[in-house]
Amino acid sequence: MPFFQILSILGSISITLILIELVKSRRLKESYSLLWFAIAFVFLVFSVWRDLLELLAKALGIGYAPAALFLILIIGLYLVSLHYSVVISRLSERTKNLNQEIGILNLKIRKLEEEKKD
Template sequence: MALLFLLLIFDLVRRRRLKIEYSWLWIATGCSIVVLIWRYDWLVWLTSAIGAVTSTSTLFLLALFFLAVVNLHYSVRISEMSTRIKDLAQETALLQNEVKRLKSAP
């Protein structure tokens, strides 16, 4: 599963559906899943380190943390995008006015 997930990420980047700069977070996630499967004892160690009873709770905790980070990241991106869209809309209005002015000038 984890390997398939990694393959999917690579394929999305290959088909230019996902930009390189956004892919690192996902590749890191895929890799950590692979590592935790391969070295299960690390997960057990982490579980006792954070005081959890079962290793599944550790996985849930990590998943929740990961989703929170991803969402925050998207919120930041959306804020950036809306500023750019606002600037573009303003520029459109100003340029439209300028074109009208130039057309009506003798």
């Protein structure tokens, strides 16, 4: 087995271990770790099965095999970012609702306090 292959297998495994550690220590939520785990798994598959990249490149009609790797990487990262945009949209909708609710509650509290004074 060539040195580079061993290195990439070890790399994929360490990424997976880092992910597991992050989830274990609750710094990364399970639901947000899934995509990263999937990507780490893809890395591992390509490291172990070296011909897969050649096969894939051939099937896609890509002459230079590493270019296929970049393509996979870019698509993967694109999907992760898109996923985050969806999450951010959801979060901003929620903070907006909270903001409005706080404003309304403040008005109601002020009114109650005034009534109490009278």
